[in-house]
Amino acid sequence: MADMQTVIGVETRVSGEIRGGEDLVVKGRVDGKIQLSHSLTVDKGAIVQADVDVKSLIVSGTLVGNIVASESVRLHASARVVGDLASPRVMMEAGAAYRGRVDMGDIEAARAAVASRAVARPVAGRAEVARERPAPPRVAAPPRTAALPAKSAPRFVAPAAVGRPAAAPASPAAPPAFPRVAGAVSSAAPAWAKKKVRRR
Amino acid sequence: MANTVIGSSIVVDGEISGEELLTILGTVKGKIAMAGGVVVEAGATVEADVEGQTVTVSGKLTGNVTARERLELRPESKMVGNAKAPRIVVADGATFKGNVDMDV
Numbered sequence: 001m002a003d004m005q006t007v008i009g010v011e012t013r014v015s016g017e018i019r020g021g022e023d024l025v026v027k028g029r030v031d032g033k034i035q036l037s038h039s040l041t042v043d044k045g046a047i048v049q050a051d052v053d054v055k056s057l058i059v060s061g062t063l064v065g066n067i068v069a070s071e072s073v074r075l076h077a078s079a080r081v082v083g084d085l086a087s088p089r090v091m092m093e094a095g096a097a098y099r100g101r102v103d104m105g106d107i108e109a110a111r112a113a114v115a116s117r118a119v120a121r122p123v124a125g126r127a128e129v130a131r132e133r134p135a136p137p138r139v140a141a142p143p144r145t146a147a148l149p150a151k152s153a154p155r156f157v158a159p160a161a162v163g164r165p166a167a168a169p170a171s172p173a174a175p176p177a178f179p180r181v182a183g184a185v186s187s188a189a190p191a192w193a194k195k196k197v198r199r200r
Numbered sequence: 201m202a203n204t205v206i207g208s209s210i211v212v213d214g215e216i217s218g219e220e221l222l223t224i225l226g227t228v229k230g231k232i233a234m235a236g237g238v239v240v241e242a243g244a245t246v247e248a249d250v251e252g253q254t255v256t257v258s259g260k261l262t263g264n265v266t267a268r269e270r271l272e273l274r275p276e277s278k279m280v281g282n283a284k285a286p287r288i289v290v291a292d293g294a295t296f297k298g299n300v301d302m303d304v
Contacts, residue, residue, distance in 0.1 A: 006207035009220045016214010016230055022207045032214055 010045065026061070044078050051114055057087070059096075066100075066114045070107055086110030208243060222252070224259070242276060255285070257294075264298075 005023060008014055012028040019035045027043045032050050034040060039056040042048050046061035056071040059079040067073060069087035077095030086103040103110050203221040206212055210226040219235040224244045231248050232238055238252035244259035255267040258274040265271055267285035275293035284301040 004205045004207060004223065004225060006210050006226075007203065007205045009204035009218065011220045012204040012216065012218030012222065012234075014212060014214060014216050016212060018210060018212050018214075020207065020210035020226065022209045024207075024210065028204070028218065 008046075042079075044076075053111060053114070068107060068111045068114055084110075084114075086114075206244075240277075242274075249281075 005025060006020065008024070008026045008028045008030055010027045013031070014029070015031040017033045017035070018024065018030065021037045023038045023041070024034065024036055025041045025043060026046045026048055029047045030050055031048075034048070034050050034052045034054065036054040038054070039058065040052060040054040042057075042059045042061045042063050044060040047064075048062070049064045051065045051067075052063070053068045055069065057067060057069045057073045058076070059074070059081055060076040061078070062080040063083065064081075065083045067081075067083055067085045067087070069085075071087070072089035072091065073085060073087040074091045075081055075093060075096035075098060077093045079093075079096040079098070081096070081098045082100060084101045084103070085098075086105075086107055088104055088107065090102055090104060092098060203223060204216070204218060206216075206222070206224045206226045206228060208225040212226070212228045213230060215231045215233070216222060216228065217231075217233045221236045221239070222232065222234045223239045223241060224246060225241045227245045227247075229247045232246070233251040235253065237254040237256065238250055240246050240255075240257045240259045240261050242258040246259070246261045247263060249263045250261065250265045252266075253268050254270045254272070255265050256272045256274065257277040257279055260278045262280045264282045265279070265284065267283075267288075269285070270287040270289065271283050271285040272289040273279055273291060273294035273296055275291045277291075278295045280297045282299040282301065283296075284303070286302060288300060288302060290296060
C-alpha cells in the first residue's frame with residue numbers, strides 16, 4: 001500500500017496545512033497551505049485556495065493563492081489562477097486564465113515574501129473569486145503573449161532560467177514582495193472579475 | 201478512483217471532511233469527518249477526532265472515534281481515545297485504551 005499516490009478526492013475537503021515529500025493530486029478542495037518537496041497537481045474541477053510552495057505545479061483547475069515553485073509551473077487551458085507566481089519556468093496554455101504577478105527571478109526572495117505575509121494576508125476577498133465557476137470568459141484573460149510564434153501547446157514558455165543573469169539587480173520598481181492581489185479584486189480587477197463578484 | 205489517500209510522507213494539519221473513502225498512510229492531526237469510511241493503515245499516525253461510516257485502524261490513532269456503522273481495530277493497531285460505534289471489532293494483538301460506547 002505504501003506506493004499509493006496521495007490524492008485529495010473529488011468529494012473531500014481539507015482545510016489546514018498539507019506538508020510532505022511526495023506528489024499530491026488534488027481533485028477536491030483544499031483551503032490553507034500546501035508545502036511539498038515534490039509536485040502538486042490541481043486537477044480539473046478542483047479548487048485550491050492556499051499558498052503553495054512546491055517543486056513543480058500543474059494546474060487544470062482553480063487555484064487562488066500565492067505560488068512558489070522551485071522548478072516549474074504549468075497552467076493548462078482549463079486553469080483559473082489568481083495569485084502571485086514565482087518560478088524559474090512558467091508555461092501557460094492558451095485558454096488559461098491567470099491574474100497576478102509573475103516572477104521568474106529570485107525564488108528565495110519570493111518564498112520569504114510569501115512566508116512572511118501568509119499570516120497577515122486577508123483572504124476574505126479572494127474567497128469570492130475562488131467560488132466563481134464557470135470561469136470567466138477567456139477573452140478577458142490577461143495578455144497571453146499572442147505574438148509568440150510557437151504553435152504547440154505551451155504558448156508562453158519562459159526564457160530558461162539559465163538564460164537569465166542570476167545577478168541581475170532587482171529594479172527599484174520591482175520590490176521583492178508581491179503586491180497583495182486580494183486588494184486588487186475590488187479596484188484594479190479586470191472587468192470579468194468584478195462582474196462575477198457582483199453577481200453573487 | 202474517487203477516493204482520498206494521504207500518502208506515507210504527507211502531514212496534514214487541519215480538518216479533512218468529505219463523502220468518500222479516506223485512506224491514511226501518513227500523518228493527520230486535527231479532525232476527520234467523512235461520510236464514507238476511514239482507514240488508518242499500518243505505519244500511519246492519526247491524532248484527531250475521527251468520524252466515519254466505518255473506521256478501520258491498523259496504525260496508530262489518538263483521539264475520539266465515532267463510527268456510524270463499525271469500528272475495527274486490526275492486529276498491531278494502537279488506539280487511545282473513546283470509541284463510539286454500534287459494532288466494534290478488536291482483533292487479537294490490538295492495543296486500545298479508552299471508553300467504549302455501543303449505545304446499549
